[in-house]
Amino acid sequence: MDMTALGFLYPGHSGEDDYPRIEQLLGSDIRVDLVHTEIGADPHRADALREPGSHAKLAAGVQELRHAGAEAVVWATTSGSFAHGWDGAQEQVRSLAATAGMPASSTSFGFAHAARELGVRRVAVGATYPGEATRLFTDFLAAAGLEVTGAHSAGIGTAAEAGAWGEAELLALARAADSPAAEALLLPGTALRTVAHLPVLEKELGKPVLTANQVTVWEALRLADRRVNAPALGALFTREPLVQV
Template sequence: MTTVGLLYPGHSAEDDFPRMEVMLDSDIRVPLFHTDIDEDARRADSLREAGTPDRLAAGVEELRLAGAESLVWACSGGSFAYGWDGAHEQTAQLARTAGLPASSTSFAFVHALHELGASRVAVAATYPEDIAALFADFLAAGGVEVVATRGAGIINASDAAAADTERVKELAAAGDHPDAEVVLLPDNALHTAAFVPELEELLGKPVLTANQVAVWEGLRLAERRIWAPALGTLFATREPPPGASEPRGIEVRE
Protein backbone atom coordinates (compact mmCIF):
# COMPACT_ATOMS: atom_id res chain seq x y z
CA MET A 1 0.00 0.00 0.00
CA THR A 2 1.26 3.45 -0.96
CA THR A 3 -0.48 6.51 0.47
CA VAL A 4 -0.05 9.97 -1.03
CA GLY A 5 -1.51 12.74 1.11
CA LEU A 6 -2.95 15.76 -0.68
CA LEU A 7 -3.75 19.17 0.75
CA TYR A 8 -6.49 20.81 -1.29
CA PRO A 9 -7.97 24.30 -0.93
CA GLY A 10 -11.74 24.58 -0.59
CA HIS A 11 -14.10 22.46 -2.70
CA SER A 12 -14.14 22.36 -6.48
CA ALA A 13 -12.67 19.40 -8.42
CA GLU A 14 -11.68 17.19 -5.50
CA ASP A 15 -13.70 14.31 -6.98
CA ASP A 16 -10.92 13.95 -9.58
CA PHE A 17 -8.74 12.28 -6.94
CA PRO A 18 -10.89 9.27 -5.95
CA ARG A 19 -11.48 8.81 -9.68
CA MET A 20 -7.73 8.63 -10.25
CA GLU A 21 -7.35 6.26 -7.32
CA VAL A 22 -9.71 3.85 -9.11
CA MET A 23 -8.00 4.38 -12.48
CA LEU A 24 -4.61 3.51 -10.99
CA ASP A 25 -6.09 0.08 -10.20
CA SER A 26 -3.52 -0.77 -7.58
CA ASP A 27 -2.79 -0.58 -3.85
CA ILE A 28 -2.56 3.20 -3.95
CA ARG A 29 -4.50 5.63 -1.81
CA VAL A 30 -4.69 9.38 -2.37
CA PRO A 31 -6.59 10.76 0.65
CA LEU A 32 -7.37 14.44 0.39
CA PHE A 33 -7.49 16.96 3.23
CA HIS A 34 -9.12 20.32 2.70
CA THR A 35 -7.58 23.63 3.69
CA ASP A 36 -9.57 26.79 4.27
CA ILE A 37 -9.81 29.65 1.81
CA ASP A 38 -11.40 33.05 2.27
CA GLU A 39 -12.55 33.27 -1.36
CA ASP A 40 -12.04 31.31 -4.54
CA ALA A 41 -11.04 34.28 -6.69
CA ARG A 42 -7.82 33.85 -8.66
CA ARG A 43 -6.06 37.06 -7.73
CA ALA A 44 -2.42 37.10 -6.68
CA ASP A 45 -3.19 38.21 -3.12
CA SER A 46 -5.94 35.60 -2.67
CA LEU A 47 -3.73 32.83 -4.03
CA ARG A 48 -0.88 33.73 -1.70
CA GLU A 49 -3.28 33.88 1.25
CA ALA A 50 -4.48 30.35 0.42
CA GLY A 51 -0.91 29.08 0.74
CA THR A 52 0.14 30.60 4.05
CA PRO A 53 1.92 28.27 6.54
CA ASP A 54 -0.92 28.36 9.08
CA ARG A 55 -3.51 27.30 6.52
CA LEU A 56 -1.37 24.45 5.21
CA ALA A 57 -0.33 23.24 8.67
CA ALA A 58 -3.97 22.86 9.72
CA GLY A 59 -4.43 19.77 7.52
CA VAL A 60 -1.09 18.11 8.17
CA GLU A 61 -1.90 16.18 11.35
CA GLU A 62 -4.86 14.39 9.76
CA LEU A 63 -2.69 13.61 6.78
CA ARG A 64 0.00 12.04 8.97
CA LEU A 65 -2.58 9.98 10.85
CA ALA A 66 -3.77 8.63 7.50
CA GLY A 67 -0.32 7.10 7.00
CA ALA A 68 0.81 9.36 4.17
CA GLU A 69 4.27 8.61 2.81
CA SER A 70 4.47 11.86 0.85
CA LEU A 71 2.62 15.13 0.74
CA VAL A 72 1.59 17.39 -2.14
CA TRP A 73 0.04 20.85 -1.88
CA ALA A 74 -2.56 20.37 -4.61
CA CYS A 75 -2.96 24.01 -5.49
CA SER A 76 -1.11 25.43 -8.48
CA GLY A 77 -1.80 29.11 -7.87
CA GLY A 78 -1.26 28.83 -4.13
CA SER A 79 2.36 27.96 -4.83
CA PHE A 80 3.47 29.65 -8.07
CA ALA A 81 2.03 32.98 -6.88
CA TYR A 82 4.94 33.05 -4.41
CA GLY A 83 7.50 32.85 -7.21
CA TRP A 84 10.17 30.16 -7.57
CA ASP A 85 12.08 30.95 -4.37
CA GLY A 86 8.98 31.63 -2.31
CA ALA A 87 7.39 28.37 -3.45
CA HIS A 88 10.53 26.49 -2.38
CA GLU A 89 10.36 28.11 1.05
CA GLN A 90 6.66 27.24 1.29
CA THR A 91 7.32 23.59 0.48
CA ALA A 92 10.28 23.37 2.85
CA GLN A 93 8.11 24.67 5.68
CA LEU A 94 5.42 22.14 4.80
CA ALA A 95 7.96 19.31 4.80
CA ARG A 96 9.28 20.39 8.21
CA THR A 97 5.77 20.53 9.62
CA ALA A 98 4.77 17.13 8.25
CA GLY A 99 8.10 15.35 8.59
CA LEU A 100 7.48 13.95 5.10
CA PRO A 101 8.83 14.50 1.60
CA ALA A 102 6.72 17.34 0.24
CA SER A 103 6.09 19.17 -2.99
CA SER A 104 3.38 21.17 -4.75
CA THR A 105 1.50 21.06 -8.02
CA SER A 106 3.64 23.84 -9.46
CA PHE A 107 6.88 21.93 -8.89
CA ALA A 108 5.12 18.78 -10.09
CA PHE A 109 4.71 20.34 -13.53
CA VAL A 110 8.45 21.01 -13.76
CA HIS A 111 9.38 17.51 -12.59
CA ALA A 112 6.83 15.94 -14.94
CA LEU A 113 8.37 17.79 -17.88
CA HIS A 114 11.75 16.34 -16.90
CA GLU A 115 10.12 12.90 -16.90
CA LEU A 116 8.84 13.48 -20.44
CA GLY A 117 12.15 14.93 -21.62
CA ALA A 118 10.36 18.09 -22.75
CA SER A 119 11.41 21.71 -22.37
CA ARG A 120 9.07 23.74 -24.61
CA VAL A 121 5.50 24.19 -23.43
CA ALA A 122 2.31 26.06 -24.06
CA VAL A 123 0.26 27.18 -21.05
CA ALA A 124 -3.49 26.85 -21.53
CA ALA A 125 -4.71 28.40 -18.29
CA THR A 126 -8.19 29.03 -17.02
CA TYR A 127 -6.86 32.04 -15.10
CA PRO A 128 -6.91 35.72 -15.93
CA GLU A 129 -3.95 36.72 -18.09
CA ASP A 130 -1.92 38.23 -15.24
CA ILE A 131 -2.15 35.03 -13.17
CA ALA A 132 -1.31 32.86 -16.19
CA ALA A 133 1.78 35.05 -16.66
CA LEU A 134 2.86 34.32 -13.08
CA PHE A 135 2.78 30.62 -13.85
CA ALA A 136 4.78 31.16 -17.02
CA ASP A 137 7.36 33.11 -15.00
CA PHE A 138 7.54 30.25 -12.49
CA LEU A 139 8.17 27.74 -15.26
CA ALA A 140 10.85 29.95 -16.81
CA ALA A 141 12.62 30.10 -13.44
CA GLY A 142 12.63 26.29 -13.51
CA GLY A 143 14.36 26.20 -16.88
CA VAL A 144 11.24 25.61 -18.98
CA GLU A 145 10.76 27.50 -22.25
CA VAL A 146 7.19 28.82 -22.45
CA VAL A 147 6.40 29.38 -26.13
CA ALA A 148 2.82 30.54 -25.57
CA THR A 149 0.66 31.57 -22.62
CA ARG A 150 -3.10 32.00 -22.74
CA GLY A 151 -5.40 32.94 -19.89
CA ALA A 152 -9.10 32.25 -20.34
CA GLY A 153 -10.15 34.88 -17.80
CA ILE A 154 -11.99 32.56 -15.39
CA ILE A 155 -11.75 34.33 -12.05
CA ASN A 156 -13.47 31.91 -9.66
CA ALA A 157 -12.48 28.31 -8.96
CA SER A 158 -16.14 27.32 -8.84
CA ASP A 159 -16.57 28.46 -12.45
CA ALA A 160 -13.52 26.45 -13.51
CA ALA A 161 -14.91 23.40 -11.73
CA ALA A 162 -18.15 23.74 -13.69
CA ALA A 163 -16.37 23.47 -17.06
CA ASP A 164 -17.43 20.31 -18.90
CA THR A 165 -15.27 18.10 -21.12
CA GLU A 166 -15.93 20.08 -24.28
CA ARG A 167 -15.10 23.35 -22.56
CA VAL A 168 -11.80 21.93 -21.28
CA LYS A 169 -10.98 20.71 -24.79
CA GLU A 170 -11.66 24.20 -26.14
CA LEU A 171 -9.36 25.71 -23.50
CA ALA A 172 -6.58 23.26 -24.33
CA ALA A 173 -6.86 23.74 -28.08
CA ALA A 174 -6.94 27.53 -27.78
CA GLY A 175 -3.79 27.50 -25.65
CA ASP A 176 -1.76 25.12 -27.83
CA HIS A 177 1.12 26.29 -30.02
CA PRO A 178 2.88 24.48 -32.89
CA ASP A 179 6.28 24.84 -31.19
CA ALA A 180 5.10 23.40 -27.87
CA GLU A 181 6.11 19.84 -27.05
CA VAL A 182 3.60 19.65 -24.20
CA VAL A 183 0.46 21.61 -23.24
CA LEU A 184 -0.07 22.49 -19.57
CA LEU A 185 -3.44 23.08 -17.88
CA PRO A 186 -2.48 24.50 -14.47
CA ASP A 187 -5.68 24.58 -12.43
CA ASN A 188 -6.55 22.11 -9.66
CA ALA A 189 -10.14 23.34 -9.83
CA LEU A 190 -10.49 21.91 -13.34
CA HIS A 191 -11.90 18.40 -13.83
CA THR A 192 -9.56 16.51 -16.18
CA ALA A 193 -8.83 13.07 -14.71
CA ALA A 194 -11.38 11.22 -16.85
CA PHE A 195 -10.18 12.38 -20.24
CA VAL A 196 -6.47 13.25 -20.42
CA PRO A 197 -5.93 10.78 -23.30
CA GLU A 198 -8.75 12.51 -25.19
CA LEU A 199 -6.98 15.84 -24.80
CA GLU A 200 -3.72 14.30 -26.00
CA GLU A 201 -5.43 12.77 -29.03
CA LEU A 202 -7.02 16.12 -29.84
CA LEU A 203 -3.74 18.03 -29.67
CA GLY A 204 -1.42 15.29 -30.89
CA LYS A 205 1.01 15.76 -28.00
CA PRO A 206 1.28 15.09 -24.25
CA VAL A 207 -0.95 17.10 -21.95
CA LEU A 208 -0.22 17.75 -18.28
CA THR A 209 -3.06 18.78 -15.99
CA ALA A 210 -2.86 19.96 -12.41
CA ASN A 211 -4.61 17.10 -10.62
CA GLN A 212 -2.85 14.51 -12.77
CA VAL A 213 0.63 15.85 -12.01
CA ALA A 214 -0.16 16.33 -8.31
CA VAL A 215 -0.86 12.61 -7.90
CA TRP A 216 2.14 11.65 -10.06
CA GLU A 217 4.38 13.89 -7.96
CA GLY A 218 3.25 12.29 -4.72
CA LEU A 219 3.95 8.84 -6.13
CA ARG A 220 7.35 10.00 -7.36
CA LEU A 221 8.22 11.25 -3.88
CA ALA A 222 7.09 7.92 -2.44
CA GLU A 223 9.34 6.19 -5.01
CA ARG A 224 6.39 4.36 -6.53
CA ARG A 225 6.31 3.94 -10.32
CA ILE A 226 2.91 3.22 -11.86
CA TRP A 227 1.89 2.29 -15.41
CA ALA A 228 -1.55 3.85 -16.00
CA PRO A 229 -2.00 5.00 -19.64
CA ALA A 230 -5.61 5.99 -18.90
CA LEU A 231 -4.09 8.97 -17.08
CA GLY A 232 -2.08 10.10 -20.10
CA THR A 233 1.46 9.95 -21.41
CA LEU A 234 2.94 10.98 -18.07
CA PHE A 235 1.75 7.69 -16.54
CA ALA A 236 2.92 5.67 -19.55
CA THR A 237 6.59 6.67 -19.69
CA ARG A 238 9.38 4.12 -19.55
CA GLU A 239 11.08 3.14 -16.32
CA PRO A 240 14.18 5.25 -15.63
CA PRO A 241 17.47 3.50 -16.42
CA PRO A 242 19.19 1.76 -13.48
CA GLY A 243 21.11 4.20 -11.33
CA ALA A 244 19.45 7.29 -12.82
CA SER A 245 18.91 10.07 -10.32
CA GLU A 246 15.62 11.91 -10.05
CA PRO A 247 14.88 15.20 -8.26
CA ARG A 248 13.29 14.22 -4.95
CA GLY A 249 11.73 17.54 -4.08
CA ILE A 250 12.03 18.68 -0.51
CA GLU A 251 12.33 16.14 2.27
CA VAL A 252 12.62 16.83 5.97
CA ARG A 253 12.20 14.07 8.52
CA GLU A 254 12.15 14.85 12.21
Protein backbone atom coordinates in the same frame (compact mmCIF):
# COMPACT_ATOMS: atom_id res chain seq x y z
CA MET B 1 3.55 -4.98 -2.29
CA ASP B 2 2.72 -2.84 0.74
CA MET B 3 0.11 -0.12 0.51
CA THR B 4 1.43 3.31 -0.52
CA ALA B 5 -0.53 6.14 1.10
CA LEU B 6 -0.39 9.55 -0.56
CA GLY B 7 -1.52 12.73 1.19
CA PHE B 8 -2.95 15.86 -0.41
CA LEU B 9 -3.93 19.23 1.01
CA TYR B 10 -6.64 20.56 -1.31
CA PRO B 11 -7.97 24.12 -0.97
CA GLY B 12 -11.75 24.40 -0.92
CA HIS B 13 -14.09 22.27 -3.03
CA SER B 14 -14.01 22.32 -6.84
CA GLY B 15 -12.36 19.52 -8.80
CA GLU B 16 -11.54 17.17 -5.93
CA ASP B 17 -13.49 14.24 -7.40
CA ASP B 18 -10.54 13.79 -9.78
CA TYR B 19 -8.63 12.21 -6.87
CA PRO B 20 -10.83 9.15 -6.19
CA ARG B 21 -10.98 8.70 -9.98
CA ILE B 22 -7.17 8.66 -10.13
CA GLU B 23 -7.02 6.27 -7.17
CA GLN B 24 -9.24 3.81 -9.07
CA LEU B 25 -6.94 3.97 -12.09
CA LEU B 26 -3.71 3.50 -10.11
CA GLY B 27 -4.44 0.11 -8.57
CA SER B 28 -5.39 -1.36 -5.24
CA ASP B 29 -2.03 -0.85 -3.50
CA ILE B 30 -2.13 2.97 -3.66
CA ARG B 31 -4.36 5.06 -1.41
CA VAL B 32 -5.14 8.72 -2.06
CA ASP B 33 -6.03 10.71 1.06
CA LEU B 34 -7.42 14.22 0.58
CA VAL B 35 -7.76 16.83 3.30
CA HIS B 36 -9.57 20.08 2.45
CA THR B 37 -7.95 23.30 3.63
CA GLU B 38 -9.58 26.67 4.14
CA ILE B 39 -9.56 28.66 0.92
CA GLY B 40 -10.56 32.12 2.14
CA ALA B 41 -11.15 34.52 -0.76
CA ASP B 42 -11.61 32.71 -4.07
CA PRO B 43 -10.69 35.35 -6.71
CA HIS B 44 -7.65 34.58 -8.85
CA ARG B 45 -5.86 37.82 -7.92
CA ALA B 46 -2.18 37.58 -6.99
CA ASP B 47 -2.76 38.78 -3.41
CA ALA B 48 -5.69 36.40 -2.84
CA LEU B 49 -3.78 33.48 -4.34
CA ARG B 50 -1.08 33.64 -1.67
CA GLU B 51 -3.41 33.47 1.34
CA PRO B 52 -4.56 29.80 1.15
CA GLY B 53 -0.93 28.65 1.20
CA SER B 54 -0.04 30.31 4.49
CA HIS B 55 1.85 28.14 6.95
CA ALA B 56 -1.01 28.15 9.45
CA LYS B 57 -3.60 26.95 6.96
CA LEU B 58 -1.40 24.17 5.61
CA ALA B 59 -0.29 23.04 9.06
CA ALA B 60 -3.93 22.66 10.11
CA GLY B 61 -4.44 19.86 7.58
CA VAL B 62 -1.16 18.03 8.08
CA GLN B 63 -2.02 16.26 11.31
CA GLU B 64 -4.94 14.43 9.71
CA LEU B 65 -2.70 13.14 6.93
CA ARG B 66 -0.09 11.98 9.41
CA HIS B 67 -2.72 10.00 11.29
CA ALA B 68 -3.79 8.44 7.98
CA GLY B 69 -0.26 7.16 7.45
CA ALA B 70 0.63 9.27 4.43
CA GLU B 71 4.18 8.79 3.14
CA ALA B 72 4.30 12.06 1.21
CA VAL B 73 2.20 15.21 1.04
CA VAL B 74 1.51 17.56 -1.86
CA TRP B 75 -0.08 21.00 -1.59
CA ALA B 76 -2.68 20.38 -4.29
CA THR B 77 -2.89 23.78 -5.91
CA THR B 78 -1.02 25.41 -8.75
CA SER B 79 -1.86 29.05 -8.10
CA GLY B 80 -1.43 28.75 -4.34
CA SER B 81 2.21 27.81 -4.92
CA PHE B 82 3.42 29.71 -8.02
CA ALA B 83 1.92 32.96 -6.69
CA HIS B 84 4.80 32.97 -4.17
CA GLY B 85 7.42 32.89 -6.94
CA TRP B 86 10.06 30.16 -7.36
CA ASP B 87 11.93 30.92 -4.14
CA GLY B 88 8.77 31.46 -2.12
CA ALA B 89 7.25 28.22 -3.40
CA GLN B 90 10.40 26.34 -2.42
CA GLU B 91 10.25 27.80 1.07
CA GLN B 92 6.58 26.85 1.24
CA VAL B 93 7.24 23.16 0.58
CA ARG B 94 10.30 23.12 2.87
CA SER B 95 8.10 24.43 5.67
CA LEU B 96 5.38 21.92 4.82
CA ALA B 97 7.87 19.03 4.86
CA ALA B 98 9.23 20.12 8.24
CA THR B 99 5.73 20.41 9.70
CA ALA B 100 4.53 17.12 8.22
CA GLY B 101 7.68 15.13 8.92
CA MET B 102 7.56 13.65 5.42
CA PRO B 103 8.57 14.61 1.86
CA ALA B 104 6.46 17.47 0.50
CA SER B 105 5.86 19.33 -2.74
CA SER B 106 3.19 21.30 -4.58
CA THR B 107 1.36 21.14 -7.88
CA SER B 108 3.53 23.85 -9.45
CA PHE B 109 6.67 21.80 -8.82
CA GLY B 110 4.76 18.77 -10.07
CA PHE B 111 4.41 20.48 -13.45
CA ALA B 112 8.13 21.29 -13.58
CA HIS B 113 9.19 17.77 -12.59
CA ALA B 114 6.65 16.09 -14.91
CA ALA B 115 7.89 18.08 -17.91
CA ARG B 116 11.44 17.01 -17.07
CA GLU B 117 10.28 13.41 -16.74
CA LEU B 118 8.84 13.56 -20.26
CA GLY B 119 12.00 15.17 -21.60
CA VAL B 120 10.20 18.28 -22.88
CA ARG B 121 11.54 21.83 -22.71
CA ARG B 122 9.04 23.82 -24.82
CA VAL B 123 5.51 23.97 -23.43
CA ALA B 124 2.26 25.78 -24.12
CA VAL B 125 -0.01 26.90 -21.28
CA GLY B 126 -3.79 27.00 -21.28
CA ALA B 127 -5.03 28.58 -18.07
CA THR B 128 -8.49 29.41 -16.80
CA TYR B 129 -6.93 32.26 -14.81
CA PRO B 130 -6.94 35.98 -15.61
CA GLY B 131 -3.84 37.21 -17.42
CA GLU B 132 -1.94 38.35 -14.30
CA ALA B 133 -2.12 34.93 -12.67
CA THR B 134 -1.18 33.19 -15.93
CA ARG B 135 1.92 35.38 -16.20
CA LEU B 136 2.96 34.37 -12.68
CA PHE B 137 2.71 30.71 -13.73
CA THR B 138 4.75 31.21 -16.91
CA ASP B 139 7.38 33.06 -14.84
CA PHE B 140 7.52 30.03 -12.52
CA LEU B 141 7.96 27.67 -15.48
CA ALA B 142 10.74 29.85 -16.86
CA ALA B 143 12.50 29.66 -13.48
CA ALA B 144 12.23 25.86 -13.81
CA GLY B 145 14.10 26.01 -17.12
CA LEU B 146 11.10 25.58 -19.41
CA GLU B 147 10.42 27.65 -22.51
CA VAL B 148 6.80 28.75 -22.77
CA THR B 149 5.88 28.91 -26.45
CA GLY B 150 2.62 30.67 -25.71
CA ALA B 151 0.01 31.12 -22.99
CA HIS B 152 -3.72 31.52 -23.30
CA SER B 153 -5.84 32.91 -20.44
CA ALA B 154 -9.55 32.17 -20.26
CA GLY B 155 -10.01 34.97 -17.74
CA ILE B 156 -12.11 33.05 -15.23
CA GLY B 157 -12.22 34.78 -11.87
CA THR B 158 -12.82 31.90 -9.46
CA ALA B 159 -12.03 28.23 -8.91
CA ALA B 160 -15.74 27.50 -8.57
CA GLU B 161 -16.33 28.63 -12.15
CA ALA B 162 -13.43 26.51 -13.41
CA GLY B 163 -14.84 23.51 -11.57
CA ALA B 164 -17.99 23.69 -13.69
CA TRP B 165 -16.10 23.16 -16.96
CA GLY B 166 -16.58 19.98 -18.98
CA GLU B 167 -14.88 18.33 -21.95
CA ALA B 168 -16.02 20.89 -24.53
CA GLU B 169 -14.55 23.81 -22.58
CA LEU B 170 -11.30 21.91 -21.91
CA LEU B 171 -10.87 21.06 -25.59
CA ALA B 172 -11.52 24.67 -26.60
CA LEU B 173 -8.91 25.88 -24.08
CA ALA B 174 -6.40 23.29 -25.26
CA ARG B 175 -6.84 24.22 -28.92
CA ALA B 176 -6.54 27.93 -28.17
CA ALA B 177 -3.34 27.44 -26.17
CA ASP B 178 -1.49 24.86 -28.27
CA SER B 179 1.16 25.68 -30.85
CA PRO B 180 3.27 23.52 -33.20
CA ALA B 181 6.41 24.57 -31.31
CA ALA B 182 5.13 23.17 -28.01
CA GLU B 183 6.23 19.66 -27.06
CA ALA B 184 3.52 19.43 -24.41
CA LEU B 185 0.49 21.36 -23.22
CA LEU B 186 0.05 22.37 -19.59
CA LEU B 187 -3.40 23.00 -18.10
CA PRO B 188 -2.92 24.41 -14.56
CA GLY B 189 -5.63 24.67 -11.93
CA THR B 190 -6.66 21.85 -9.59
CA ALA B 191 -10.22 23.19 -9.77
CA LEU B 192 -10.44 21.76 -13.30
CA ARG B 193 -11.82 18.23 -13.61
CA THR B 194 -9.50 16.87 -16.28
CA VAL B 195 -8.73 13.24 -15.48
CA ALA B 196 -11.64 11.72 -17.42
CA HIS B 197 -10.69 13.78 -20.47
CA LEU B 198 -6.93 13.14 -20.68
CA PRO B 199 -7.10 10.51 -23.46
CA VAL B 200 -9.30 12.78 -25.61
CA LEU B 201 -7.07 15.81 -25.01
CA GLU B 202 -3.88 13.96 -25.94
CA LYS B 203 -5.49 12.40 -29.01
CA GLU B 204 -6.76 15.80 -30.14
CA LEU B 205 -3.38 17.53 -29.76
CA GLY B 206 -1.10 14.62 -30.62
CA LYS B 207 1.23 15.40 -27.72
CA PRO B 208 1.44 14.95 -23.94
CA VAL B 209 -1.02 16.97 -21.89
CA LEU B 210 -0.17 17.72 -18.28
CA THR B 211 -3.03 18.76 -16.01
CA ALA B 212 -2.96 19.91 -12.43
CA ASN B 213 -4.61 17.02 -10.60
CA GLN B 214 -2.76 14.50 -12.78
CA VAL B 215 0.70 15.96 -12.03
CA THR B 216 -0.20 16.45 -8.37
CA VAL B 217 -0.72 12.73 -7.86
CA TRP B 218 2.28 11.87 -10.03
CA GLU B 219 4.41 14.20 -7.87
CA ALA B 220 3.25 12.42 -4.71
CA LEU B 221 4.15 9.07 -6.28
CA ARG B 222 7.58 10.47 -7.18
CA LEU B 223 8.13 11.56 -3.58
CA ALA B 224 7.10 8.08 -2.40
CA ASP B 225 9.48 6.52 -4.98
CA ARG B 226 6.67 4.77 -6.84
CA ARG B 227 6.28 4.52 -10.62
CA VAL B 228 2.90 3.40 -11.92
CA ASN B 229 1.88 2.54 -15.48
CA ALA B 230 -1.68 3.83 -15.96
CA PRO B 231 -2.32 4.68 -19.64
CA ALA B 232 -5.72 6.25 -18.91
CA LEU B 233 -3.82 8.98 -17.04
CA GLY B 234 -1.93 10.10 -20.13
CA ALA B 235 1.60 9.96 -21.49
CA LEU B 236 3.08 10.91 -18.11
CA PHE B 237 1.96 7.55 -16.72
CA THR B 238 2.94 5.38 -19.69
CA ARG B 239 6.72 5.53 -19.85
CA GLU B 240 9.81 4.73 -17.89
CA PRO B 241 11.30 7.75 -16.13
CA LEU B 242 14.00 9.54 -18.07
CA VAL B 243 15.43 11.36 -15.08
CA GLN B 244 15.34 10.68 -11.37
CA VAL B 245 14.53 14.09 -9.95
